[in-house]
Amino acid sequence: MISFLRKIRQKLLSQNRVTQYLAYAIGEIFLVVIGILIALQINTWNQQRIENNEELEILLGLKDEFENNLEELNFSITINTKVTEACVQLTQLIRSNSIANDSDLLDDLLVRIGTFNSFDAQTGVSSEIVNSGKLTLLKNDALRTRIINWLTLLIDQEEDILFRSDNYTMNMMPFLMKHFPLANGELTKKLPFDKKKYLQNYQEKSPFKFNIAKEEYLEFENQIWHHKHNNDYVSINELNLKDFLKITLQMIEEELNKKK
Template sequence: MSENKTGKYLKYAIGEIILVVIGILIALQINNWNEQRKSKINEKALYSRILIDLQADEIRINNYINDNKLDKKTLKQIFQDSHGQLPQDSLINFSTLRASRIFDLRIKKNYSDYIKDIRNDSIKELIENYFKRETHISDAFELMRNFKEIELKPFLSKNGINNTQELFNRFDLDYYDLREENILDYSKLKKQYGTEELNQLLFDLAIRTSWSLSALDKVLEDNRNLQITLKKVKLSTFKI
């Protein structure tokens, strides 16, 4: 200070401060860039996992659709048979009457906690809508299952339509094979043809089956569209 060097020291100190600030800003920028890069990698990996599960779900949905179409065919055949309109060479697969489908799609179950990690708003909206489709199908399956437990199965038991002898004849079969067998007593079911109770059961089953099919068709369309969109976004956006 005695040599009037205060100004030089101040300039030096200010220069040091500026360099430190610049260094901090550069470090923050590098850290921010690294975080964005990690986020992109994680999001790309998330999209890849979603795509794999969407492809698996597409197979399940098609299986559900085929099962429900078979159910719908069986219900129509029983109605036609009860009114003498069924062709003579037709075979009715009565086993589908008792069967209740187990709902098992993966996207909502596996990714509802990860939706917050998706930065692309359009993708996030598509997945959230897909969640709603899944919920709609789950509701349809649950109502069908409850209806069969509360209304249909008591009707079959009350009228002796469940064929106990046939069940135990095939009792060595695995459950999933057993449920594909015709273990209903056709002659006893035929005695209920034309009754109001059976007609109403067929009516409700047909409505619920149609609802399930409609919901499945829509979620299948959304599934395929979401797969296409995710593939496009991965190709166009995630260049790391």
């Protein structure tokens, strides 16, 4: 092709047809420019196709990760709600001065308030796209912002989880161990994550009796209230996270539908 065009130029010059040569040269330049533009457009289309495929892969990964997180979060919400209910029931038992009359219920409630759950979110996909800079591949600005906010929300949630755990371990447990035969809870203890029933329980009650004076009932109630208070923070945060996940999943689904 280049050789053919060169021959045409040489022929025009040899015939001293300058005007036609200039017109031809301009036309040749125009064709070259058009060729470059077409090549650039093809390259742009290829790049867009690659980015669209990468965005689709990211969206599918986020969808899977967030759906799993929503399932685990619902599980955690259910457990922590039962902890709050047990705290309320235990408080009512303390105020009724009937602890000694219903030791079986007391043993059960003391176990239930300690079976709280910590939501451990999956962040492999979301963290990877943020750290690698692939977040820019998501065309939806609002969705990009939500992915970043999601990781920040989890950090805030972790602080409340640790505070609840530390308070239960360092404050409540020493009080309970001093006054109650906690081993009795083994007779009714069930761990929600023990799906294959690996847990082995005690079969007999402790020979020891609870020992708490009435003047210590106030401290007992306060211990329960403080635990409920900490658990409330975790539970409310989980409910907010659930709303966040549901809205984000809806946005992801909308972006996936655009690609169909």
